[in-house]
Amino acid sequence: MPQLELVPWAGLAIGVVFGVCGQITGFCLHRGLREYWSGRAGYKLHAYALALAVALAGTHVAASLGLADITKSMYMTPSFSWLLLPVGGLMFGYGMGLSNGCGARALILLGQGNLRSFVVLVCLGISAYITLTGIAAPLRVLISDFTTFSPTSIAVPQGLPRSLTVWILVAALTLFALRPRESGQRATDLTGGAIIGLLVAAGWLVTGWLGADDFEPTPVASLTFVGPIGDTLHYAMIATGMSLRFGITVVLGVLVGSFLAAVLRGRYRIEGFESAGQMSRYIAGGALMGAGGALALGCSIGQGLTGLSTLAYSSMVSAFAIVVGARLAWAGSSGSIMTASPTVQST
Template sequence: MPQLELVLWAGLAVGLVFGVCGQVTGFCLHRGLKEYWSGNAGYKLHAFALALAVALAGTHVVASMGLADITKSVYMTPSFSWLLLPVGGIMFGYGMGLSNGCGARALVLLGQGNLRSFVVLVCLGIAAYITLTGIAAPLRVFISEFTTLSPESVAVPQGLPRSLTVWVLVAALTLFALRPRKAGQRATDLAGGAIIGLLVVAGWLVTGWLGADDFEPAPIASLTFVAPVGDTLHYAMIATGMSLRFGITVVIGVLAGSFFAAVLRGRYRIEGFESPRQMTRYIAGGALMGVGGALALGCSIGQGLTGLSTLAYSSMISALAIVVGARLAWARAPGPTMTGSSTV
């Protein structure tokens, strides 16, 4: 079997595991942040911290062993926009708050019958493509040209400084993740976080090691859900004129994994919008996530886990901006969200 086909099948497997894990545990940065800011007990944010710890450690080991050259990833490009990254991150975070979850969570919810998530994903994918290659692309490129920085180092330097930084961060994140709370599904949430952290590492291995081919190398990447959602919509429309990609098979796998897990657990049910106002909010949230994710080069998973696992400075900027945007959305509407929007 050609290596590219192996990459695609492996991407499907990674997506299936992510979908099952997301459906069972409700893994979601937005949900964890809401728990933390509202003072509610729970382990969703702890699970995300553990996922980042595992992704950091695993990515460092994989890169150190030469199994995947993460310096070729989009997060390690030699320049980035000091304006578009934070603006895009804030837009994505705010949109995440409006739609009550990120693109990855929307895929999981769609798999279990949530039609609100279908609208979010369509808006996200179209908005991302408009920004990346559509009518808004020239403006994005124009702004980028005047706001681009080319620092001497785009990530924490190699050698002892990098190793020390990785293991200090891994220890701190693990200690935070294991702090006891008064309530919450501790074992389930933390296990989910550990698995998703391993999936980030698996993504690097699939594209960087399994996909290593001198004649047809796969672009090195791991979990992210902005451009791949747009790619999946695009592929669904013009499959005969477009090749499958790792990100597309991951998206398909997440949907399938969530669907099968929901059916087996008796959690599959069709849900729709409760009011026109709610629909408007979710459309706006999806569109903001699409535009913001394109500008910030990733989402809460793509930058918050995959990007940060490379210790790239651009990922630190984007991830922080995403949290700031989510906080702004939460502060604007701190009350309870619509019923069922974040259910597992």
């Protein structure tokens, strides 16, 4: 089997592991932030910090050894919009708050039977395509043309400054992750975070090394979900006109892994909406995440882990804006059904 044909299969394997891990541990940035802001005990945010530490270290090692040229990734483009990145991040973060989780979390919940997540994913994928290539694309391009600039440095410089930055951040994130809290599934959550961090590094290796080809190279990328969810919906409709790419097989793998883990653990059950208001909120959340993720060039995984693992300044802007957007949604939800309903909280 030609080497390039292994790329989608490797993406499927990465997705399956992500789905199993996410279903067992409940890995999710939004859950971690909400837990932390509410003052509740637990290790969800610590797990995310450890995932970022492992992703940073793994990506740096892979790039240093020449196994993945991350400078060819979309995060390292020489110019970006100073307006669209933060606005998109705010939109994604706010939408993540409305729908109680990001696109990756929605995939995991759908795999265990949560039909609310199906609505979120459809809205997210359609909204992302509307923004990237649909009726909103000309406006996006117009705004981008007027707000794009080329900074003198697009990421932390190579060499000693980069290595020092990586290992200082890895140490700081690891220390935060290992800080004890009152209670929570510490070993489970932290193990899940470490595995997902390794999957980010594995994604770079699959596309950057396994997918390397002089004539038909695979785009250098790793875990991200907004564009690939849209691509998966597109592929489902016109499979004969599209190739089965790395991102699509990752999405399919997450669904398969989550489903298998849920069934084997006796956690699979069909769930739907409890009210029209809840459905409206999830639809809005999915649409905001799709459009926002398209503008911000990623999601809480795509920018928050994969993008930050490259130390690109644009990823820092997007990730920070995502957290701010989530905070605004959390603050606005005080006393609302989103915080009051135990069923919704569990998602």
